[in-house]
Amino acid sequence: MTVICLVEHDGNDTIDASLRALSFGRALAESSRDPLAAVLVGEVADRTFETLASFGVSEAFAVESGEFGSYAPVGWARALVELARSAPTTAVIAAGTDRGNEVMAHVGAMTGLAMVANCLSASRSEEAAIRLSRQRWGGSLIEDAVVEVSPALLTVAFDGVAPEPAPAPASIEVHVHLPSLSGSDTEVKVSEWTQRSTGISLAEARVVIGGGRGVGSPEAFGSIEELAGLLGAAVGVSRAVTSAGWRSHNQQVGQTGTRIAPELYLACGISGATQHLAGCQSAKHVVAINTDPEAPIISRADYAVIGDLNLIVPALVKAIRERGSPAAEL
């Protein structure tokens, strides 16, 4: 039996979410004494194979990309189905990214197998069944479940699993796989890609300054913007703010917006609805500024200041300016 993991890469190296999926996959493979195999689509850089070996991958399948000039979800799924059928397979895994969830759902639809999204852990010991835990409500709840069908199709919650290299690197064997595709397998594919220039990316920012309903109006975001500029931070907002049309949705932090993982999240005037907390649970430090000491955000923050953000944030900006010391070196 094998555990197969779809690995996304950017042509240079493996993406972070896939490293987390590999760590999850290795734990499952160890519990069922299976080898861990990786599947990659497109031109793969040598360094990527080194990374895979360091994460315990002993076999890699490089799917020839002739017909995959660009991402084609059904084509990727077809290649995974072929590889899963070519040898007994315990589980097929992917990162819980847009692409990972999409491809695995196609695999589920093509095979009739169950697909379980955003898993946190999985193991298979003596029994045939896989025991797993997965996120519900964007990670606000966890479900423990059992799946008895084989192979299990699983995606991995990238904000709930740490990327951990294997204790010792595996020796890796690389195979080229030529999928047999029909025309309809590549009918849906990426036809165009455009780069956006938005400055600091919310998902990757080291510091995020959050503004909620407590900011009061679209105009009142000025001081939050100013603080963010001063600290080299990104601005994030709550769903209440985007629903009111005060700010664009691509600044929304939460279950249906962007998931952030900064060193510091300074949440100003945000009460802390479940939907919002699901998006900032990976922040290392959370500091809340809120008028209500009983707001849910206070019980999820490390530090809090009780008071009106529209007085405190401008005062903070002034204090930092007076120190004459802008953002620390990154």
Added chain:
Amino acid sequence: MNVLVCIKRIPMVGGKIVLTPDAQQVDTRMLGFTLSPHEECAVEEAVRIVELRGGAVSVLTLGPPDAAEQLRDAAALGAQRLILLETDGREWGPIATADAIVEAVRRDEQAGHGYDIILFGNEAADTGDYQVGIRVAHALSRPCVTGVKHLEIADTALRAGREFRGGDEFFELSLPAVVAVKEGINLPRYPSLPGRMRAKKAVIEQSAPEWHEDPVRKQALRVPVTERQKAEILGTGIEAVPALVGLLEQLGIVA
């Protein structure tokens, strides 16, 4: 152009989720209900498509009789036909849900009411299974794209965009097609008063599909353990600013 939107009734959880004593469900006794945020945007998108190109918006939900409330909410936003696939309180997994939707779509098609576009929310807010739309698309042999935050409809095709690694990627699909959208694709309107009046009187077409068990068996739900306890209060009002600056310094945010 006929558009079908598939929605799900979910509890409106506030700041904290409480479980039932047997840890099988969210305790909803004190909660109101709504539709998943992505789906509210799917309804809005469908209404906009029909406003531009003519046709009708149908909204379908699989759920308990009370899910009629969410169908009426969708009608208040502008949906014309309301379809309830009624369940008896048991939970439906994504495979059974997709099967029931496919059956309903085929039934409508046979009655001469085919759909050019079937819209889903990208994932339900509660279960987050990310797959019902794709399963429906495969069963109906239609092209499908998910995670969509930008949609343009032409006569025989659509163009869909979504975020990918700091940029946007675009797909072109021929119609009929299945699209799963994300919140942010639009800003849903508030229901108008006439819309709400219409919704009250709207007829709901009902049927009861057959339940089958999901291969993934739930054991229990639990609230994740977080290391964070109640926050340390740095102070009140602007007097707390020096402490706040000290903290930023300690965290290495300001030099």
